[in-house]
Structures are given as structure tokens and as C-alpha cells.
Amino acid sequence: MEESIDRKLLVRFMQGKCNAEESILVKKFLLQPKWQRALDELLDEDFKNFEVDLPDEELSNAWNRRFQEKYIADPVRPLWRRPWLGYAAACIVMFSIGLYFFNTNKTAGEKQVVAAMLQTLNPRGQRSRILLPDSSVVYLGAESRIRYPEKFGLGNREVSLTGEAFFEITKDRAHPFIIHTGEVQTKVLGTSFKVDAFEGKNLSVSVATGKVQVSKKIAGTDSLQSLAVLVPGQVVKWNVKTQTAAVDIVDAEGVRDWKDGTMTFVAASVSDIAENLERWYNVKINFEDRKTANYHVSLIVKGTDPLTHTLDIICNTTHLHYKIKGHTVNITKKGG
Incomplete structure (x- = not known):
């Protein structure tokens, strides 16, 4: 059975x-x-x-x-996924000169409410913790930017993100929380998850607790195409070039640990690891031989450790050598 x-x-x-x-x-x-x-x-x-x-x-x-x-009762019935249904946008947010507007109709007349927009921008080598108006917490990564209203309105709670961040969202059924990341948006009520959305890069949403819905805006319309509904331990990866989404398994504990300064890499390319290290430590990493950048390793990086500690692990594992000069790291083959 x-x-x-x-x-x-x-x-x-x-x-x-x-x-x-x-x-x-x-x-x-x-x-x-x-x-x-x-x-x-x-x-x-x-x-x-x-x-x-x-x-x-x-x-x-x-x-x-x-x-x-x-x-279960009907074993002959095929389990084909029904077509994804689009969801109409709950409200349209217009960002202009640091302000956004939304309308309410409490009276016969139309009342316009204005709220100031705030922005936090982290340069390379800097991370920050942000408390939003609804008491939700955002752990914003290095070289990342988030925009949010000084006070959330009567509708959805909406922010926009470029870069990476871990969210701990205060539960509020009446006001869903939406993160805008270009053509993709992430919608929750009260949960914790991480979003990676750097410009020109593939996007991913990883869930630590709760339930998360990830959708894509349909060009020229106000409708959305659902990409995935995620539960803890799942990640959806959106390929910008092929316009396709794939759901995979991820370590929920590793997702949570990121907010405390720990990065977990599983069979990741050295180039991908280097890209993260460049942001976190504000350095430039060069490879003498680009082939070495495609080596794959698994490791855990603690942001409180010196950069040399992580470089030692990577180079000892891949038989490479590194040399640091100022904010530049040059990686070569041993003996090179």
C-alpha cells in the first residue's frame, strides 16, 4: 500500500x-x-x-x-501537474524620488497617502541588520541594497532587493510580505528564508522555516506565474537566461546560519566561492589559470575568520597557492 x-x-x-x-x-x-x-x-x-x-x-x-x-485511492490516475495559475498583483507600487503612493477609499472621496522610502546599501566587506516597520528583521549581505517604506500601508508589505539577504518576517495574515527582485517576487506571511538576487546573476530562494511562494511577473500584464511553493529545506533556482525554474533540496540549518555570518558550500566551484569571498572581505581574487577556478570543493566559511583561513583550506584541498597584496589575491598552481 x-x-x-x-x-x-x-x-x-x-x-x-x-x-x-x-x-x-x-x-x-x-x-x-x-x-x-x-x-x-x-x-x-x-x-x-x-x-x-x-x-x-x-x-x-x-x-x-x-x-x-x-x-492514493485512484492509482490509475496520472499525477500531471495542473497549469500554474497566475495571481493578480495585490497592489501596484510606484517608486519615484524616494516616495510611493497608494489609494484608500475609506470615504466617498479618494484619499492619497504618502510614505517616505528608505534605502540601505551595503558596500563590499559590510553586512548589516535592519529592523523593518513591522518588526520583521532583514540581514542584508555585502554589496546588497534594500528599499522599504518608512511605514507600511494598509495593503501588502512590500520591499525591493538587489543582492542577498536573509528575512525573518513578522507574521501578519492580513498583510502578506512581498520581496521584489526584478521579474521575480517572493510572497510570505511569516517565515524565514534567504534570497539571492544579484543583477545579471541567477536568482535563488531558500527556505528555513514556513512556506514561501515564488512567482514571475508576466511581461505586459499585472499577472503572475507561480514558479514554486517552497517548504523548509527547499530552494528554487531561477535561470535568467533560459527563463526556467528548478526546485532542489537545501540544508535548512545552513540557510539559517548565513544570517550569523556562516556560508556553506557543497560541491561549489572555486570561482563561485571566490565571488562570495570578494563581497564579504572586500578583495579582488584573480586566477592565473582559469581552469583552476572550475575546481569544486565543499567547505564552511565563517565570516569572523580571517580570509587567509579560508584560502588555506581551499588551496590545500585543490593544490593551489595564493599570494595577497593589499586588497588583491592572486591564486596560482603550486610550483607556478
């Missing part, structure tokens, strides 16, 4: 409250393509209500019955 999974367990997993045994069970469940497709559809439906609290017994049982009937 096919295995199913209980909604309460999924919700606890999304909230990061599962024990080790339960986490293994859920992750095993998510790795099965059939159940991943089924879960995607159900999460896509449930996301309209943004339910992240533990459901009551009746709601939980109803969800379990729906899951059983739709994906």
Missing part, C-alpha cells in the same frame, strides 16, 4: 518543529516525485489561505482525506 503523510506533520515541518525522526520521514516523503507533485498542488491551493498554524482536528482530517482520495 502507498505511504501517505499527515498534514499536521507537514505543518510542524514547515515551522521547524519536527524532531530528527519526523524530519527524516518528511524529507523521504518529499524526495518521491509522485508525492512532490501532489504536495505542490495541495500547497498551491492551500497557499491562497496562507495557513501555517497547526490546523484543528477537523481541518487536518479533511486535508488527509482529500490527499488520500486524490493521490
Whole structure:
């Protein structure tokens, strides 16, 4: 008989409250393509209500019955994903000379509300912690920029990001939180996740806790195309050139640790690691032989450690040599 999974367990997993045994069970469940497709559809439906609290017994049982009937009772039925539905934008935000405007209709007349826009820009070698008007916290990475209103209005809570940041969003069902990153937007209610959105680079959204919806704006319209609905331990990667999205597994703990200054790399190219080190330590890293930049290593980088500590690990692992002169690091083959 096919295995199913209980909604309460999924919700606890999304909230990061599962024990080790339960986490293994859920992750095993998510790795099965059939159940991943089924879960995607159900999460896509449930996301309209943004339910992240533990459901009551009746709601939980109803969800379990729906899951059983739709994906287990009829083994012949193919599990093709239904076409993604676009979501109309909840409000249109216009940024102009540091101000944004939105309309309310509390009275017969139209009232215009104006709020100042704030911006935090981190140069290379600098990271910062930002407290937003709703008490949400943003850990902004080096060479990154975020724009947000001095005070959130009556509609959605909206910010724009260029670069990378970890978000801890204060829960507010009535006012979804939206991060704009070019043509892609990320929508949540109250959760923690990391966004990588550097200009000209592929974008990724990694979830530590809660549920996150990532969508793409459809050019020339106010509609959105859903790219993914993510739960803890999942990441969606958006390829700018091919305009395609792929969902993968990620270490949720590693995602959380980033805000505390720890970067985790798994089978990453030396060039990708170097790019991150350049931002974090405000240096320029050059490779004498570009082929060496394509070597792959796995390591954990702590931002509090000196740069030389990380370079020692990389070079000892790949049989390379480095030399630092001012803010420039030159990497060569040993003996070169």
C-alpha cells in the first residue's frame, strides 16, 4: 500500500518543529516525485489561505482525506501537474524620488497617502541588520541594497532587493510580505528564508522555516506565474537566461546560519566561492589559470575568520597557492 503523510506533520515541518525522526520521514516523503507533485498542488491551493498554524482536528482530517482520495485511492490516475495559475498583483507600487503612493477609499472621496522610502546599501566587506516597520528583521549581505517604506500601508508589505539577504518576517495574515527582485517576487506571511538576487546573476530562494511562494511577473500584464511553493529545506533556482525554474533540496540549518555570518558550500566551484569571498572581505581574487577556478570543493566559511583561513583550506584541498597584496589575491598552481 502507498505511504501517505499527515498534514499536521507537514505543518510542524514547515515551522521547524519536527524532531530528527519526523524530519527524516518528511524529507523521504518529499524526495518521491509522485508525492512532490501532489504536495505542490495541495500547497498551491492551500497557499491562497496562507495557513501555517497547526490546523484543528477537523481541518487536518479533511486535508488527509482529500490527499488520500486524490493521490492514493485512484492509482490509475496520472499525477500531471495542473497549469500554474497566475495571481493578480495585490497592489501596484510606484517608486519615484524616494516616495510611493497608494489609494484608500475609506470615504466617498479618494484619499492619497504618502510614505517616505528608505534605502540601505551595503558596500563590499559590510553586512548589516535592519529592523523593518513591522518588526520583521532583514540581514542584508555585502554589496546588497534594500528599499522599504518608512511605514507600511494598509495593503501588502512590500520591499525591493538587489543582492542577498536573509528575512525573518513578522507574521501578519492580513498583510502578506512581498520581496521584489526584478521579474521575480517572493510572497510570505511569516517565515524565514534567504534570497539571492544579484543583477545579471541567477536568482535563488531558500527556505528555513514556513512556506514561501515564488512567482514571475508576466511581461505586459499585472499577472503572475507561480514558479514554486517552497517548504523548509527547499530552494528554487531561477535561470535568467533560459527563463526556467528548478526546485532542489537545501540544508535548512545552513540557510539559517548565513544570517550569523556562516556560508556553506557543497560541491561549489572555486570561482563561485571566490565571488562570495570578494563581497564579504572586500578583495579582488584573480586566477592565473582559469581552469583552476572550475575546481569544486565543499567547505564552511565563517565570516569572523580571517580570509587567509579560508584560502588555506581551499588551496590545500585543490593544490593551489595564493599570494595577497593589499586588497588583491592572486591564486596560482603550486610550483607556478
